[in-house]
Amino acid sequence: MTSVSTIYRALLACHGPQHWWPGETDFEIAVGAILTQNVSWTNVEKAIRRLKEEKLLTPRALHRTPAETLAPLIRPTGYYNQKAKKIRNFLDWFARYGYSFARLRALDTVSIRNGLLAVSGIGPETADSILLYALEKKVFVVDAYTLRLFGRIGMLRGGEGYEEVQQLFHRRFRAGVREYNEYHALIVNHGKYVCRKSPLCGECCLARRCGYAA
Ligand code: SF4
Incomplete structure (x- = not known):
């Protein structure tokens, strides 16, 4: 059967x-999970490469970057103005945990998931991708x-x-x-x-x- x-x-x-998931760090995985909404991974790779070239692919560096500066860098992923805001919303939330994936990992899955879902622009698929691939929590x-x-x-x-x-x-x-x-x-x-x-x-x-x- x-x-x-x-x-x-x-x-x-x-x-x-x-x-999986393609990404050198947990943070890169989380950013990739937001950028891949409604776009192919090839386009995400282009945006990730640009962020790396600008040395912005760390939580603190990216959080210091205004949305107007970030948006053109992630243009290949489409809806780039919205995605720049989503990334900043995620970083506002992530900052509460000291930008630490280790601190998040210590929390229970339901609390983190609810926290992620409360971030404007993060839906269940993105939240669960971050939970599974960046935080190694067992979610489908x-x-x-x-x-x-x-x-x-x-x-x-x-x-x-x-x-x-x-x-x-x-x-x-x-x-x-x-x-x-x-x-x-x-x-x-x-x-x-x-x-x-x-x-x-x-x-x-x-x-x-x-x-x-x-
Ligand atoms: S390709 Fe899809 S629809 Fe066709 S047999 Fe495989 S699973 Fe089924």
Whole structure:
């Protein structure tokens, strides 16, 4: 019988470990999670490179940078004025913890998540990406690839809210942070290259388990 664990194992077998999230530091991961909203990762990389060239990719340096200065540097990510504000909002919140990921990590997941969700411009997917990839907290990140893949497989009926989908994985995928990290990365890989908008079902390792391909 198909379960979320079976799908995980099948994806891992066909794509191999993904070694996510791209980023040299926890802070870079958090900034990347905000910048990647509604844009491809290639564009995020361009913005991250510019921030590094300007020596701004540390919390204090970036927090000292006015939004008007920051916005043009992150222009490749689109919605750059809004994203500059979102990054500054995040930094206002992060400053309360002394810009320390170690201090955040010591808190319980629900408190940090609620804190992140209270930051203007940070929604559940961004908050959970920061929790999972920068803070190594065990949360499942739900994104459009997740909804499409599990909808097609037949494990989602469509119309479920973010938390409802997340709870399904939290209840049924009994694994550690490393596997949660890997699972999201595998779903993204599969959604980009196989279960695309026009799916390549003939090349898909999940085809025999998938209602869409049947
Ligand atoms: S069989 Fe097709 S629809 Fe199903 S998961 Fe694979 S690519 Fe997606």
